[in-house]
Amino acid sequence: MSQSKSTKMPSADLSLDQQIAYLRKFGEDWPLRIVAVVSALIATACAYAFSQSEHVQLNVLLLFVAGISGLLAVAISIQLPEWQRAARATRVGRRVQSSLKLIVDRSDSDNVVISGEANEGRVVWHLQFSNPIGWAPESGEWPCKMVMLSDEPVPALIELEHGLLIPTRRSRRTENLQK
Known part of the structure; x- marks a missing residue:
């Protein structure tokens, strides 16, 4: 495989095994789903209370809690x-x-954009990634494992030596006709 062209190695707060365990915990178990449902119920209750209340300070608080x-x-x-x-891909x-x-585009520190390109035979994957869990990737060329699911149009996971990257639905594939 090719070596990284970057001289700076990614910093990892969590090991690869810890990242996989974290991903499985929140991707397979219920905690995030429960948090989403409870948050939606709180937003609905606060919006209803806002519509019924005539107290100005209480309305501000209710609107703030409903929005968050x-x-x-x-x-x-x-x-x-x-x-x-x-x-599931793990x-x-x-x-x-x-x-x-x-x-890795860090020009806007609040909105880091992580993208990449990987090849599988004649297929070129143009990948957009969500923010990684427990590590900070660096730009460069890195050996990786693309983890594919048979029923998914894009790789479900990219596994690097230092961490995991999760492709978003904005990722796409193209055919490389030059090979």
């Missing part, structure tokens, strides 16, 4: 399917050796 709870429920609902398929996925050209 609603955003939390939506954020979990968006991320949970990706975590579920990645957790157990039953088909692993394909590849090399990942990783680009």
Whole structure:
């Protein structure tokens, strides 16, 4: 495999095994689903109380709690399917050796964009990743294992030496006609 072109190694707060355990815990078990449901119920209750209350300070508090709870429920609902398929991939996925050209754009410190390109034969995967769990990847070319699920259109997981990357649904594949 090719060596990294970056001189800086990724920093890992959690080992690869710890990251897999964390992913399985939240992707296969119920805690996030329960948090999303409870947050949605709190948002609904606060919105209803807001509509019934005439007290100005209480309305501000209710609206604030409803907004935060609603955003939390939506954020979990968006991320949970990706975590579920990645957790399933840790157990039953088909692993394909590849090399990942990783680009980490930290120009906006609040919104780090992680993308990359990996090859599987004539197929080129253009991958967008969610924020990783327990480590900070660096740009460069890294050996990896793409973990594929038979019923999914994109890799469910990218496993690097230092950590896991979870592709989002914005990832896509193209055919490389030059090979």
